[in-house]
Every structure is written in structure tokens, then in C-alpha cells.
Amino acid sequence: MSGQHPWKPSGKRAAAAASFMNHLPIRVSPRTMEFKLVDKKKDSIKVEILDTDETLIYPLIHELLQDKNVSDARYTTGHPQLDKPVLTVRVTDGKPQAALKKAAKSLVNQYIEARQLIEKQLG
Numbered sequence: 449m450s451g452q453h454p455w456k457p458s459g460k461r462a463a464a465a466a467s468f469m470n471h472l473p474i475r476v477s478p479r480t481m482e483f484k485l486v487d488k489k490k491d492s493i494k495v496e497i498l499d500t501d502e503t504l505i506y507p508l509i510h511e512l513l514q515d516k517n518v519s520d521a522r523y524t525t526g527h528p529q530l531d532k533p534v535l536t537v538r539v540t541d542g543k544p545q546a547a548l549k550k551a552a553k554s555l556v557n558q559y560i561e562a563r564q565l566i567e568k569q570l571g
Contacts, residue, residue: 483535492520492538493545500533504555509535511551517541 481501487494497505505523512521520538525531537544 486534491540491544492536493548495535495537495548497533497535505533505535507555508548508551511554512537512547515547515551518544518547 480499481504482498484496484498485493486496509521509523512518517539518537519540520536522536523533524536525533535548537548539547
């Protein structure tokens, strides 16, 4: 083992490590979330979300809760193997679908502004 790093595998260990690393689920391209309306009432909607990217869902909920017409925005995951995540939006005025679209559009604008700022300041 002279000349080798103790933390760097060699021989059979290196092959096993490479095999393990090649089988890790690594996201190469962005997923597309799918939304399925499962319940619709005058003041609320429940939307099932497939291929959920929670890095987008939580900012969306935060943005929904900034709307004065939204009384509740909730994301429930349930059991990871049995249930699909559900986003519930309840409004006091207007349509819940409109509130969801407004929040999504606001997030898009915030991300565009952030990208422009990064490009301007960092080149």
C-alpha cells in the first residue's frame, strides 16, 4: 500500500466503488412536474403533483401565502410509497387557479431578475 492514499480505493475496491457510483440515481436533465386537478371547489383546489421538485414547490407555497386573497396554501406528501404529493390552495376572493398562476408567474419573474443580476455582477 505504499504510495497509495488510504482513502482512495484500488483493485477490487475501486471496481466496486465505480460500479456503485454508476448506479446512483443522478438527475442529468430537469424533470417536468405534472399537475393533476383532483378536487375543485369555488374557493379551493387540490392538485396532485407527479415528479415533484420540492425546490420549486416550497417557494411557490411561500409566494401563494403572500397573496392577500389566499387563505391557505398547503403541501402534503403523505407516505412516500403510497401517496402522491398534493398541493391545496384556498382563497377568500377570486379563483384558486388564478392565485396559483399568479404565484408561479411571480416566481418566474424573481428567478429571471436573479439570473440577470448574477450575469450583470459576475459576467
